[in-house]
Amino acid sequence: MDSVGALIITVGVGCLVGGYLYARSRSQPANKTMEQSKNARVTVSEVWIYPIKSCGGISLPAEKLGPFSFVRDRRWMVVREDTKRFLTQRQMPKMSLITPTWDSQNDCAIYSAPGMTRKLTIPFKGIQPDGPRYDVGIWDDTCPAIDEGDDAASWFSEYLGLSVRLVRTPDDMQRKTGEKYRAPESDNVAGYADGFPFLLISEASLKELNNMIGETEYPIIMRRFRPNIVVKGTAPFEEDNWKAIQIGSVTLHNVKPCGRCKLTTVVPDKGEFGGPEPLQTIQKQLGGNFGQNLSHSTGSVGKSISVGQEVTILETKNL
Numbered sequence: 001m002d003s004v005g006a007l008i009i010t011v012g013v014g015c016l017v018g019g020y021l022y023a024r025s026r027s028q029p030a031n032k033t034m035e036q037s038k039n040a041r042v043t044v045s046e047v048w049i050y051p052i053k054s055c056g057g058i059s060l061p062a063e064k065l066g067p068f069s070f071v072r073d074r075r076w077m078v079v080r081e082d083t084k085r086f087l088t089q090r091q092m093p094k095m096s097l098i099t100p101t102w103d104s105q106n107d108c109a110i111y112s113a114p115g116m117t118r119k120l121t122i123p124f125k126g127i128q129p130d131g132p133r134y135d136v137g138i139w140d141d142t143c144p145a146i147d148e149g150d151d152a153a154s155w156f157s158e159y160l161g162l163s164v165r166l167v168r169t170p171d172d173m174q175r176k177t178g179e180k181y182r183a184p185e186s187d188n189v190a191g192y193a194d195g196f197p198f199l200l201i202s203e204a205s206l207k208e209l210n211n212m213i214g215e216t217e218y219p220i221i222m223r224r225f226r227p228n229i230v231v232k233g234t235a236p237f238e239e240d241n242w243k244a245i246q247i248g249s250v251t252l253h254n255v256k257p258c259g260r261c262k263l264t265t266v267v268p269d270k271g272e273f274g275g276p277e278p279l280q281t282i283q284k285q286l287g288g289n290f291g292q293n294l295s296h297s298t299g300s301v302g303k304s305i306s307v308g309q310e311v312t313i314l315e316t317k318n319l
Contacts, residue, residue, distance in 0.1 A: 040233045040234070041233050041310060042231055042232070042233040042234055042310065042311040042313070043231065043232060043233055043308055043309060043310050043311060044229060044230070044231055044247060044305060044306065044307050044308060044309045044311065045203060045230050045231060045232040045307065046059060046222070046227075046229070046230035046307065047059065047060045047061070047062060047063050047070075047228070047229060047230075047305055047306070047307055048060070048226070048227060048228050048229075048230070049063055049070050049072045049073040049228070050073055050074055050226060051072050051073070051074070051075060051076055051100055051109050051122070052074070052076040052077065052078065052098070052100070052109075052111075052122075052166070053074045053076065053077040053078070053086065053088065053192045053193070054077075054078070054087070054088035054089045054092075054095045054096075054263075055078075055095050055096070055098040055099075055100065055111070056096060056097070056098055056099040056100055056268075057100075057223070057226065058100055058101070058102055058109075060102075060307075061306060061307050062304050062305065062306035062307065063304060063305060064302065064303070064304045065250060065296055065300050065301055065302065065303055065304065065305070066301060066302075067187060067189055067301055068169065068173075068175075068189055068190055068191035068193075068197060069190065069191055069193060069197040069198055069228065069296075070198075070228060070305075072102075072109075072124065073191065073193070073228060074191045074192040074193045075168055075169050075191055075192070076122065076148070076166060076167065076168050076169075076192070077136070077138070077145070077166075077167055077168075077169075077192040078095070078156055078160075078164050078165070078166055078167075079136050079137075079145070079164060079165050079167055080162070080163070080164055080165075081153070081157075081163040081164055081165050082163065083137070084134065084135065084136045084137060084145075084165075085136070085137040085138075086136065086137060086138040086139075086192070087160075087162075087164060088263065089263050089266045090261065090262055090263050092160055092162075093266040093271050093272050093273055094159075094160070094271035094272070095160070095271070096266055096267075096268045096269075096270075096271050097113055097114055097269075097271040098111055098112075098113045098156075098159065099111065099112050099113065103121075106123070107123065107124045107125075108121050108122060108123040108124060109121070109122045109124075110122075111155075113159045114271075115159070116155070116158070116159055118155075120151075120152060120155045120156075122148070122152070122166075126146065126148065126168050127148040127149050127151070127152055127166075128146075128147070128148060128149045129146070131146045131147045131148060131149060132146070132147045133145065133146055133147075133170070134147065136167055138192060138194075139194065139195070141175055143169075143173060143175050143192070144169075144170050144173055145167035145168065145169070145170070146167060146168045146169075146170055147165055147166075147167055148165075148166040148167060148168055149166075152165075152166040153165045153166055169191045169192060173189075173191070174189055175189055175190055175191070176188055176189055176190075177189065177190055177195060177196055177197075177255070177295060178195065178256075181195075181196070181255040181256045181293070181295075182255070182295070183253035183255050183295040183296075183297070184253065184297075185251075185297045185298060185299070186253065186295045186296060186297050186298055187298050188295055195256075195293065196255060196256065196293035196294065196295060197294065197295050197296055198228045198229060198252065198293070198294040198295070198296065199225070199226065199227045199228050199229070199258055199291050199292070199293060199294070200227060200228070200229040200230075200231065200239055200252075200254075200291060200292050200294055201222065201225055201227040201229075201230055201231075201239070201290070201291040201292075202230070202231050202232065202234040202236070202237075202238060202239050203222075203230060203231070203232045203234075204232070204234050204235055204236045204237075204238070205234075205236050205237050205238075205239065205290070205291075206220070206221075206222055206225075207236070208236035208237065209278060209281065209282070209286075209290065212281050212285055213277050213278055213281045216275070216277050217274065217275060218267045218270070218274040218275070220277060220278045221268070223268045224264050224265075224266065224267075224268060224278065225258075225260075225264060225290060225291055226263075227291060229247075229294075229305065231311055233311075239254070239291075239292050240257065240289075240292060240317075241316050241317050241318070242254045242292070242313055242315075242316060242317070243314075243315040243316055243317045244313075244314040244315040245294075245311055245312060245313055245314055246311075246312040246314055247305050247309050247310075247311055247312075248303065248304065248305060248306065248309050249300070249303050250296060250297075250300040250303050250304075250305055251296065251297040251299070251300055251314070252294040252295070252296050252297075252300075253294060253295050253296075253297070254292050254293070254294055254317075255293055255294065255295050256292075256293045257287075257289035257290075257291070257292060257293070258289055258290060258291040258292060258293050259288050259289055260278075260279055260282050260283075260288060260289065260290050261279070262279060264278055264279050264282070264290075265277070265278070265279050278290075
Protein backbone atom coordinates (compact mmCIF):
# COMPACT_ATOMS: atom_id res chain seq x y z
CA MET A 1 0.00 0.00 0.00
CA ASP A 2 1.42 3.40 -0.92
CA SER A 3 1.66 6.32 1.53
CA VAL A 4 -1.36 8.08 0.04
CA GLY A 5 -3.58 5.03 0.54
CA ALA A 6 -2.37 4.65 4.09
CA LEU A 7 -3.12 8.32 4.77
CA ILE A 8 -6.67 7.98 3.42
CA ILE A 9 -7.33 4.94 5.62
CA THR A 10 -5.89 6.72 8.67
CA VAL A 11 -8.02 9.80 8.12
CA GLY A 12 -11.12 7.69 7.52
CA VAL A 13 -10.62 5.71 10.71
CA GLY A 14 -9.95 8.93 12.58
CA CYS A 15 -13.24 10.42 11.36
CA LEU A 16 -15.17 7.31 12.37
CA VAL A 17 -13.61 7.26 15.82
CA GLY A 18 -14.12 11.00 16.24
CA GLY A 19 -17.75 10.71 15.21
CA TYR A 20 -18.28 7.84 17.63
CA LEU A 21 -16.68 9.72 20.52
CA TYR A 22 -18.73 12.84 19.76
CA ALA A 23 -21.98 10.87 19.66
CA ARG A 24 -21.01 9.07 22.86
CA SER A 25 -20.20 12.35 24.60
CA ARG A 26 -23.61 13.72 23.61
CA SER A 27 -25.37 10.65 25.00
CA GLN A 28 -23.51 10.58 28.30
CA PRO A 29 -25.31 13.54 29.92
CA ALA A 30 -28.66 11.85 29.33
CA ASN A 31 -27.41 8.58 30.85
CA LYS A 32 -25.83 10.44 33.73
CA THR A 33 -28.99 12.44 34.41
CA MET A 34 -31.12 9.32 34.43
CA GLU A 35 -28.82 7.77 37.05
CA GLN A 36 -29.06 10.93 39.12
CA SER A 37 -32.87 11.04 38.90
CA LYS A 38 -33.00 7.51 40.29
CA ASN A 39 -30.91 8.45 43.30
CA ALA A 40 -31.81 12.10 43.95
CA ARG A 41 -35.06 13.65 45.15
CA VAL A 42 -36.24 16.23 42.62
CA THR A 43 -38.50 18.91 44.08
CA VAL A 44 -40.19 22.17 43.12
CA SER A 45 -38.15 25.11 44.40
CA GLU A 46 -40.08 28.03 42.86
CA VAL A 47 -43.57 28.70 41.46
CA TRP A 48 -44.07 31.80 39.30
CA ILE A 49 -46.97 33.58 37.65
CA TYR A 50 -46.86 36.53 35.24
CA PRO A 51 -50.41 37.93 35.29
CA ILE A 52 -49.69 40.39 32.44
CA LYS A 53 -47.65 39.03 29.56
CA SER A 54 -44.08 40.38 29.55
CA CYS A 55 -44.49 42.36 32.78
CA GLY A 56 -43.03 41.44 36.17
CA GLY A 57 -43.83 38.15 37.86
CA ILE A 58 -44.91 37.01 41.32
CA SER A 59 -43.23 34.18 43.21
CA LEU A 60 -45.79 32.10 45.12
CA PRO A 61 -45.75 29.19 47.58
CA ALA A 62 -48.43 27.43 45.49
CA GLU A 63 -50.81 28.03 42.60
CA LYS A 64 -53.87 26.30 41.19
CA LEU A 65 -54.09 25.19 37.56
CA GLY A 66 -56.76 26.41 35.18
CA PRO A 67 -57.47 25.44 31.56
CA PHE A 68 -54.68 27.65 30.16
CA SER A 69 -51.93 27.36 32.78
CA PHE A 70 -51.75 28.53 36.37
CA VAL A 71 -55.06 30.33 36.92
CA ARG A 72 -53.46 33.78 37.18
CA ASP A 73 -50.70 33.35 34.62
CA ARG A 74 -50.71 35.55 31.49
CA ARG A 75 -54.42 36.25 31.59
CA TRP A 76 -53.72 39.84 30.50
CA MET A 77 -51.70 41.36 27.68
CA VAL A 78 -50.71 44.81 26.44
CA VAL A 79 -51.48 45.45 22.76
CA ARG A 80 -50.81 48.39 20.45
CA GLU A 81 -53.94 50.48 20.11
CA ASP A 82 -53.62 50.84 16.34
CA THR A 83 -52.72 47.28 15.27
CA LYS A 84 -54.06 45.29 18.27
CA ARG A 85 -50.80 43.30 18.15
CA PHE A 86 -49.10 42.09 21.32
CA LEU A 87 -46.29 44.09 22.90
CA THR A 88 -43.42 42.53 24.86
CA GLN A 89 -40.01 43.27 26.35
CA ARG A 90 -38.53 42.45 22.95
CA GLN A 91 -39.73 45.86 21.80
CA MET A 92 -40.14 47.53 25.21
CA PRO A 93 -37.60 46.18 27.74
CA LYS A 94 -38.86 48.65 30.36
CA MET A 95 -41.95 46.42 30.70
CA SER A 96 -39.82 44.30 33.07
CA LEU A 97 -40.13 47.14 35.60
CA ILE A 98 -43.94 46.99 35.67
CA THR A 99 -44.13 45.19 39.00
CA PRO A 100 -47.13 43.38 40.49
CA THR A 101 -48.01 42.44 44.03
CA TRP A 102 -51.02 40.27 44.81
CA ASP A 103 -53.64 41.44 47.31
CA SER A 104 -55.10 38.09 48.42
CA GLN A 105 -57.77 39.69 50.58
CA ASN A 106 -59.27 41.56 47.63
CA ASP A 107 -58.16 39.05 44.97
CA CYS A 108 -56.44 41.61 42.79
CA ALA A 109 -53.03 42.54 41.41
CA ILE A 110 -51.59 45.96 42.21
CA TYR A 111 -49.12 47.29 39.63
CA SER A 112 -46.45 49.94 40.04
CA ALA A 113 -43.79 51.27 37.68
CA PRO A 114 -40.94 53.81 37.88
CA GLY A 115 -42.11 57.39 37.49
CA MET A 116 -45.81 56.54 37.81
CA THR A 117 -47.48 58.58 40.53
CA ARG A 118 -50.28 56.09 41.11
CA LYS A 119 -50.67 52.34 41.14
CA LEU A 120 -53.05 50.35 38.99
CA THR A 121 -55.36 47.78 40.56
CA ILE A 122 -56.56 44.87 38.43
CA PRO A 123 -59.11 42.48 39.98
CA PHE A 124 -58.76 38.81 39.10
CA LYS A 125 -62.24 38.87 37.55
CA GLY A 126 -61.20 41.82 35.40
CA ILE A 127 -61.61 45.58 35.58
CA GLN A 128 -64.64 45.41 33.32
CA PRO A 129 -65.72 41.75 32.92
CA ASP A 130 -68.29 42.68 30.28
CA GLY A 131 -66.03 45.07 28.40
CA PRO A 132 -65.85 45.30 24.61
CA ARG A 133 -64.51 42.24 22.79
CA TYR A 134 -62.26 42.26 19.75
CA ASP A 135 -59.54 40.14 18.19
CA VAL A 136 -55.86 40.63 19.00
CA GLY A 137 -52.71 39.23 17.43
CA ILE A 138 -50.03 37.19 19.18
CA TRP A 139 -47.42 35.66 16.89
CA ASP A 140 -49.37 33.89 14.13
CA ASP A 141 -52.53 33.52 16.23
CA THR A 142 -55.61 35.70 16.26
CA CYS A 143 -57.26 35.51 19.68
CA PRO A 144 -60.37 37.00 21.30
CA ALA A 145 -59.81 39.62 23.99
CA ILE A 146 -61.80 41.70 26.47
CA ASP A 147 -60.76 45.36 26.70
CA GLU A 148 -60.02 46.49 30.27
CA GLY A 149 -61.04 50.11 29.81
CA ASP A 150 -59.60 53.57 29.30
CA ASP A 151 -58.07 54.01 32.76
CA ALA A 152 -55.83 50.94 32.42
CA ALA A 153 -54.99 51.92 28.83
CA SER A 154 -54.04 55.41 29.96
CA TRP A 155 -51.79 54.08 32.75
CA PHE A 156 -49.84 51.76 30.45
CA SER A 157 -49.70 54.31 27.63
CA GLU A 158 -48.25 56.94 29.95
CA TYR A 159 -45.53 54.61 31.22
CA LEU A 160 -44.61 53.13 27.85
CA GLY A 161 -44.90 56.36 25.84
CA LEU A 162 -47.06 54.57 23.29
CA SER A 163 -50.81 54.26 22.73
CA VAL A 164 -51.75 50.81 24.01
CA ARG A 165 -54.70 48.87 25.42
CA LEU A 166 -54.79 46.29 28.21
CA VAL A 167 -56.82 43.20 27.32
CA ARG A 168 -57.84 40.03 29.16
CA THR A 169 -58.47 36.46 28.01
CA PRO A 170 -62.14 35.43 27.88
CA ASP A 171 -62.75 32.30 29.95
CA ASP A 172 -64.05 30.50 26.87
CA MET A 173 -61.02 31.24 24.69
CA GLN A 174 -59.73 28.22 22.73
CA ARG A 175 -56.22 29.12 21.59
CA LYS A 176 -54.75 25.77 20.64
CA THR A 177 -51.07 24.95 20.96
CA GLY A 178 -49.16 23.94 17.81
CA GLU A 179 -50.55 20.73 16.35
CA LYS A 180 -47.09 19.14 16.15
CA TYR A 181 -46.55 19.62 19.90
CA ARG A 182 -49.83 18.53 21.45
CA ALA A 183 -49.86 16.35 24.55
CA PRO A 184 -52.04 13.30 25.18
CA GLU A 185 -55.06 13.63 27.48
CA SER A 186 -54.79 17.42 27.36
CA ASP A 187 -56.95 20.28 26.10
CA ASN A 188 -53.74 21.74 24.61
CA VAL A 189 -54.83 25.35 25.01
CA ALA A 190 -52.80 28.34 26.14
CA GLY A 191 -53.68 31.82 27.34
CA TYR A 192 -51.47 34.71 26.28
CA ALA A 193 -48.20 32.81 26.81
CA ASP A 194 -45.99 32.63 23.72
CA GLY A 195 -47.13 29.14 22.85
CA PHE A 196 -47.53 26.69 25.73
CA PRO A 197 -49.07 26.54 29.21
CA PHE A 198 -45.91 26.09 31.33
CA LEU A 199 -42.16 26.59 31.27
CA LEU A 200 -39.89 24.51 33.52
CA ILE A 201 -36.18 25.02 34.24
CA SER A 202 -33.88 23.39 36.79
CA GLU A 203 -31.56 25.27 39.10
CA ALA A 204 -28.73 23.01 37.93
CA SER A 205 -29.25 24.01 34.29
CA LEU A 206 -29.01 27.70 35.14
CA LYS A 207 -25.86 27.10 37.18
CA GLU A 208 -24.28 25.18 34.30
CA LEU A 209 -25.27 27.89 31.82
CA ASN A 210 -23.54 30.46 34.02
CA ASN A 211 -20.45 28.23 34.09
CA MET A 212 -20.48 28.20 30.28
CA ILE A 213 -20.82 31.98 30.07
CA GLY A 214 -18.31 32.98 32.74
CA GLU A 215 -18.13 36.54 34.04
CA THR A 216 -20.77 39.01 32.83
CA GLU A 217 -21.50 42.64 33.56
CA TYR A 218 -25.00 41.77 34.76
CA PRO A 219 -25.94 38.53 36.55
CA ILE A 220 -27.73 35.82 34.57
CA ILE A 221 -30.56 35.07 37.00
CA MET A 222 -33.59 32.82 36.67
CA ARG A 223 -35.96 35.76 36.20
CA ARG A 224 -34.45 36.41 32.77
CA PHE A 225 -36.06 33.19 31.53
CA ARG A 226 -39.53 33.65 33.08
CA PRO A 227 -40.24 30.04 34.12
CA ASN A 228 -43.43 28.97 35.84
CA ILE A 229 -41.83 26.01 37.61
CA VAL A 230 -38.25 25.80 38.90
CA VAL A 231 -36.94 22.47 40.19
CA LYS A 232 -33.89 21.36 42.16
CA GLY A 233 -32.17 18.02 42.73
CA THR A 234 -31.40 17.32 39.06
CA ALA A 235 -28.24 17.18 37.00
CA PRO A 236 -27.77 20.04 34.49
CA PHE A 237 -30.26 19.78 31.62
CA GLU A 238 -31.80 16.59 33.00
CA GLU A 239 -35.24 18.09 32.35
CA ASP A 240 -34.49 18.01 28.61
CA ASN A 241 -34.84 14.23 28.73
CA TRP A 242 -38.19 14.14 30.55
CA LYS A 243 -41.26 13.22 28.54
CA ALA A 244 -43.89 13.18 31.31
CA ILE A 245 -43.72 14.10 34.98
CA GLN A 246 -46.04 14.22 37.96
CA ILE A 247 -46.04 16.90 40.67
CA GLY A 248 -48.48 15.99 43.41
CA SER A 249 -51.62 15.04 41.50
CA VAL A 250 -50.72 17.15 38.44
CA THR A 251 -49.50 15.43 35.26
CA LEU A 252 -47.35 17.46 32.86
CA HIS A 253 -46.08 16.51 29.41
CA ASN A 254 -42.83 17.88 28.05
CA VAL A 255 -43.87 18.95 24.54
CA LYS A 256 -41.06 21.15 23.21
CA PRO A 257 -37.72 22.74 24.17
CA CYS A 258 -38.02 26.48 24.68
CA GLY A 259 -36.36 28.38 21.84
CA ARG A 260 -34.76 31.55 23.15
CA CYS A 261 -34.73 35.12 21.85
CA LYS A 262 -33.37 38.54 22.79
CA LEU A 263 -35.83 38.87 25.68
CA THR A 264 -33.31 36.84 27.72
CA THR A 265 -30.83 39.70 27.33
CA VAL A 266 -33.11 42.13 29.21
CA VAL A 267 -31.78 42.89 32.70
CA PRO A 268 -35.00 42.57 34.75
CA ASP A 269 -34.13 45.14 37.44
CA LYS A 270 -32.89 47.73 34.93
CA GLY A 271 -35.51 47.44 32.19
CA GLU A 272 -32.93 47.56 29.41
CA PHE A 273 -30.90 45.22 27.23
CA GLY A 274 -27.63 44.17 28.87
CA GLY A 275 -25.43 42.76 26.14
CA PRO A 276 -25.33 39.54 24.10
CA GLU A 277 -25.49 37.07 26.99
CA PRO A 278 -27.04 34.67 27.80
CA LEU A 279 -28.50 34.37 24.30
CA GLN A 280 -25.09 34.17 22.62
CA THR A 281 -24.04 31.10 24.62
CA ILE A 282 -27.47 29.47 24.36
CA GLN A 283 -27.32 29.74 20.58
CA LYS A 284 -23.71 28.58 20.26
CA GLN A 285 -23.66 25.76 22.81
CA LEU A 286 -27.28 24.71 23.49
CA GLY A 287 -28.84 24.83 20.03
CA GLY A 288 -30.82 27.95 20.87
CA ASN A 289 -32.94 26.23 23.55
CA PHE A 290 -33.08 26.63 27.32
CA GLY A 291 -35.89 25.21 29.46
CA GLN A 292 -38.80 22.96 28.54
CA ASN A 293 -42.37 23.81 27.51
CA LEU A 294 -45.04 21.72 29.22
CA SER A 295 -48.75 21.05 28.77
CA HIS A 296 -50.93 19.72 31.58
CA SER A 297 -53.49 16.94 31.46
CA THR A 298 -57.17 17.89 31.47
CA GLY A 299 -57.54 16.03 34.76
CA SER A 300 -55.01 18.38 36.39
CA VAL A 301 -57.26 21.45 36.08
CA GLY A 302 -58.29 22.63 39.55
CA LYS A 303 -55.31 20.99 41.25
CA SER A 304 -52.25 22.82 42.58
CA ILE A 305 -48.47 22.81 42.39
CA SER A 306 -46.59 23.85 45.54
CA VAL A 307 -43.01 24.65 46.45
CA GLY A 308 -41.44 21.58 48.06
CA GLN A 309 -43.50 19.00 46.20
CA GLU A 310 -41.62 16.06 44.75
CA VAL A 311 -41.29 15.68 40.98
CA THR A 312 -41.85 12.12 39.77
CA ILE A 313 -40.45 11.29 36.33
CA LEU A 314 -43.09 9.16 34.60
CA GLU A 315 -41.44 8.76 31.21
CA THR A 316 -38.23 9.83 29.50
CA LYS A 317 -37.25 10.53 25.91
CA ASN A 318 -34.07 8.39 26.05
CA LEU A 319 -32.05 11.08 24.30
